[in-house]
Amino acid sequence: MTESDYLEWNRSWPEFIVRTDDEVAVDLLQRYYALDDAANPLYTGARFESIAALNDDPNKIAPADLVAVSMLSVEVPPRAAIRLLGPDSESISGLLSQIDNSVDIVDIQPEALRAGSPADELWRVLRSARDGLGPTTVSKLLAAKRTRLLPIWDTFVERATGLDTVDYWSKFRSVLNADDRRIWTWLGNIRLQASNVPESVTELRTLDVLLWMSVATR
Numbered sequence: 001m002t003e004s005d006y007l008e009w010n011r012s013w014p015e016f017i018v019r020t021d022d023e024v025a026v027d028l029l030q031r032y033y034a035l036d037d038a039a040n041p042l043y044t045g046a047r048f049e050s051i052a053a054l055n056d057d058p059n060k061i062a063p064a065d066l067v068a069v070s071m072l073s074v075e076v077p078p079r080a081a082i083r084l085l086g087p088d089s090e091s092i093s094g095l096l097s098q099i100d101n102s103v104d105i106v107d108i109q110p111e112a113l114r115a116g117s118p119a120d121e122l123w124r125v126l127r128s129a130r131d132g133l134g135p136t137t138v139s140k141l142l143a144a145k146r147t148r149l150l151p152i153w154d155t156f157v158e159r160a161t162g163l164d165t166v167d168y169w170s171k172f173r174s175v176l177n178a179d180d181r182r183i184w185t186w187l188g189n190i191r192l193q194a195s196n197v198p199e200s201v202t203e204l205r206t207l208d209v210l211l212w213m214s215v216a217t218r
Contacts, residue, residue: 009175014214017207020186023191028213029194029206044204045069045209048064049200051145052144054184059096061089061141072152077132084141085134088125095122096145104148105173105204106184112114119150133167143205160211176207183207 016024017157033046036057041047052068061084066076076084080103084092098107098118113119117143139153151157151172153165163171187203197206 001049002102003151003198008162009171011191014160016214017183017210020183022186025186025190026193028210028217029190031196031217032055032209032213034200036197036212042197044073047071048144049147049198049205052147053200058145060095061085061096061145062093064146067210068075069137072140072154074137074140074154076137078131079131083131084126088128091125092122095119095125099146100149101146102127102148104202105151105169106176106181108149108173110170110173112216113173119146136214139165140209143208147205148202149204151204154212156215157208159215172204186197 010018015021032043036042048068048071051071052065054064054067057085063085066081066084069076093120099112099122105113111117122142123138126133126141136154136180136202139150142150142154150169153163153168156162187206191197191201191203191206200207
């Protein structure tokens with residue numbers, strides 16, 4: 001990204017993220033991961049990581065992943081579920097095996113997030129059939145499998161950042177690497193300050209929660 005592009009992001013993103021405001025961010029995180037009097041989460045998305053973890057195979061989409069994305073207010077349509085767990089499962093696993101499961105978005109090579117990469121091909125496979133599997137659900141499935149690498153996109157992210165799905169992985173990577181990874185470092189720090197955030201929540205997922213809450217709590 002050029003400097004002018006990044007400055008435009010500074011104008012588009014929520015002000016508290018641009019300013020790296022600990023107080024606002026920690027409050028939003030703690031609210032998102034809070035429990036009610038019956039020890040149930042106030043927001044079902046707080047269980048996204050733990051339910052996705054019920055599938056311990058990083059290179060396979062399994063029923064647990066489909067349930068996990070439902071925590072984020074989307075549903076995998078029945079015919080799409082049949083396809084993902086059946087006819088397309090082998091090609092999905094083959095592509096997932098080519099996408100590093102141990103690397104953060106800031107550390108991946110730019111080419112790994114561009115057109116023609118295994119991640120891009122996987123997106124295309126997931127979206128290939130006319131069975132109701134849209135870009136929002138696909139992004140959340142990919143985030144369930146590569147929570148450190150592939151950011152979620154939905155209408156909340158779009159409203160918070162102005163981004164559509166065109167090359168948004170690379171744009172996220174560029175912003176999080178800018179200014180000596182200022183925002184990225186901040187995300188790690190505030191995640192530790194919010195005492196009720198599970199250890200399994202990555203920096204990238206922390207950002208997603210903040211973007212979502214910045215819109216949902218307006």
